Amino acid sequence: MPANKNALIRYKTIDKCLCNRYRRWTLDDLVDACCEALYEAEGMRKGVSVRTVQGDIQMMRSDKLGYNAPIEVYDGKYYRYADAGYSITNLPMSRNDYEMLRKAVDMMRQMEDFDHFAEMSDVVGRLRDKLAVIRSQRKPIIHFESVSNLMGLKLLNPLYNYVSQRQSLRIVYHSFSTSQPFEYDIYPYLLKEYRNRWYLYGSQVNTMRLYNLALDRIISVTPLEVPFRDNPDFDPDHFFDDLIGVSKNLGDYPRTIRFWASARQSNYIITKPLHRSQKLLWRNPEDGSCVFRINVVINVEMYSMFLSFGEGVRILHPPRAVKYMKNQARGILNMYEDTSDATCSQ
Secondary structure, eight states: OOOOOOHEEEEEEEHHHHOTTOBBOHHHHHHHHHHHHHHHHHHOOOOOHHHHHHHHHHHHHHHSSOOOOEEEETTTTTEEEEEOOOGGGGGGHHHHHHHHHHHHHHHHHTTSSSGGGGGGGHHHHHHHHHHHHHHOOOOOOOOHHHHHHHHHHHHHHHHHHHHHTOEEEEEEEEOOTSSSEEEEEEEEOOOOOOOEEEEEEEEETTTTOEEEGGGGGEEEEEEEOOOOOOOOOOOOTTTTTTTTTOOTTTTTEEEEEEEOOHHHHHHHHHHOOSSSOOOEEEEEETTEEEEEEEEOOOOHHHHHHHTGGGGGEEEEOOOHHHHHHHHHHHHHHHHHHOOOOOGGGO
């Protein structure tokens, strides 16, 4: 019979205590720790009996849950793990756990065809591969892009809670473009990830101006005693429909961007559209080059995307975008032609 939630909290608490070998743990100490953990996690004031914790210790010692915990009593009243390196969190996945997870993954696979669950496909693929690794001890055959130790990730969980609780915030933020930090009082609405970087969208208190703040530039977050307000002009379901990246002000409207692409880049762009609005306007039958159209808000992320194609893509319209790209190309050319920089010498 699987352990219930409260029992799992107690097992985890006992494990945490016994892993701390800098303190001597009596049975009463373990009971107190379990009572405190259940109160913090579930708000339970009833407490835990000595008999319950004794039963938990016996269950952890047994093979019923796969723990086989080496819990011993020393000096007649103190509890500890006989193996100083043991912890129930270090145990490999049991066969029962494996089968339960496999069934859950199979169930999620059946939901992939529904629109609401389409984004789960990468998660399901990752879990399936992980299960295969556990089962056969083979090396992974699926690798997902990830960047460890990203600055700002520690703020994800608290900011998520603040957004869900509709809590106004005071954020100290240090932009790359300013020498000193700046305070923002905002109503937070949404967390968004773009290219392994997270952003918080929110409206400034009083003015309701929309900001997107990169989490890795946030210095501190403090709850603000100001009643929360929604911004009727910010609709997260459609705000990003005409956007590449994250930079957009309320009131910005999309422009038609026409661009030429070489045959080689066209093959890539056709199979992986730059935006959902992309249309193929013309294909040159002689060299295979193409002209495309997208309708997006012009921003720095759009320009960065086009610059990444190098000479393989050229913006044709609007003139404002053409002028910007020309200036960027001249700047790059000048930089490479300038050989006087000592940092370039060997």
